[in-house]
Amino acid sequence: MQLKKNRFRLSVLALATAFCAATASAQPAAFPARPVTLVVAYPPGGTTDSQARIVAKKLSEIWEQPVVVENKPGGNTVIASSEVAKSKPDGYTLLLTAMPYVLNPMLLSSLPYDTRKDLIPVTLLSTVPGVFITYPDFGANNVQEFLAKAKAAPKPLVFGSAGTATFTHLAGELFSSMTGVDFLHVPYKGSAAAHQDLIAGRLDLMFDNGALPHIQSGRVRALGVTSAKRLPWLPDVPTIAEQGLPGYEAAAWFGIFAAGETPEQTIQKISKDFTTALEDPEIKAHFATIGAFAEGGSPARLEQYLDAEQARWGKIVKEQNIKIQ
Incomplete structure (x- = not known):
């Protein structure tokens, strides 16, 4: 009788061990488990590129994985944006872009992606007043x-x-x-x-x-x-x-975006780590030398910022009939 009980207990233990192992193997690896690519919609050597590279260096330290900066200028940021929009939605390909994210749908007759659906906000990188x-x-x-x-x-x-x-x-x-x-x-x-x-x-x-x-x-x-x-x-x-002009406010800005349908957990992780990097005194000091404020914050914060930008500049684009030739 005792032998049967022991066999039963061993069987239950074996099943439990197998279940735990299967569950663990089914769960995704902690992000990031391999190098991350940051696609920058502007040429190398400029102030946007310098922001990207100093932040990428800090993120490489935080993640213990390389963050590779790839410059893909052209098409009023459409080239870089299209590449990220069509990438696998896993957080390993990110986009650094700016005001054209909001403006292009107003200025261009067509785009090879749906801006708000295919490129989702991660965090506000910086603002640059004029x-x-x-x-x-x-x-x-x-x-x-x-x-x-x-x-x-x-x-x-x-x-x-x-x-x-x-x-x-x-x-x-x-x-x-x-x-x-x-x-x-x-x-x-x-x-x-x-x-x-x-x-x-x-x-x-x-x-x-x-x-x-x-x-x-x-x-x-x-x-x-x-x-x-x-x-x-x-x-x-x-x-x-x-x-004498209360309410006048304008700033250039730069944001980080990911491919649509990237898991929410991954987006939140990336946003949190970017914010940590942007709080680094060295990065804040570097940004100040080019007239920029390091920002950071949640995806929701960037989403609200984008809505405000769309309202502000949509009115001006319509009033002044601004078009890109």
Whole structure:
């Protein structure tokens, strides 16, 4: 009798052991179990690329797995976005993109993916406020003095941008909409040439987030910042909002996205670890050198941010009939 009981107990124990082993083998391995690819929708060597690489390095330490940065510029970010949208939804291929995520569905007649369905938010990487700048001899020291001269001018003043539908363009159109003053927009292929024409007085104004060296050298004059609060690196430059335009706020931003249908547990894990990386003092300091704020936060936070951006810029795109040729 005792022998039968012992055999029964051994059988139960064997079944339990087999069940536990089967259950363990069926559960997914902890993320990440292999290298992760971060697809950047912009060229190597720029400020976006530098953000990607310093964060990728920190994530490699956190995950104990390589994070490989791949630059896939072109098509107003469509090339990189399409690659990630069509990738396996497992979190091992991530996208770093920016405002075109929100703008492309408004500006382009068709896309090879459904933006909100095929590319889901992970975390807000950074925000980069801009600065309203003019040339020193323009004769204005603040926004109101500038507007007075603009309204008195016999023809519209000329504002330059880094390209149609870029932050530098839209921030200017928002300013025009809120002040009721029309400007002649001249798009450039990047900010560098526009900066030179502004310094030379061939442009009257720009809204830019890469002009800090020119401001510090005195080659251009900062009249206001586009953020809701003053910037630590330009503490004496007031916000545009506090100079008679309450509610004016604009910033370029960069976010991390994953392929649609990536498991929620994986998304939350990636978001949490990106946020940890972005809290690192070295990363915060590096971002500050390029005029950016390290952000982080939950997917829900980025989702809310995207909704606000869509509402803000959708109105401007429609009002100004902005299109990408």
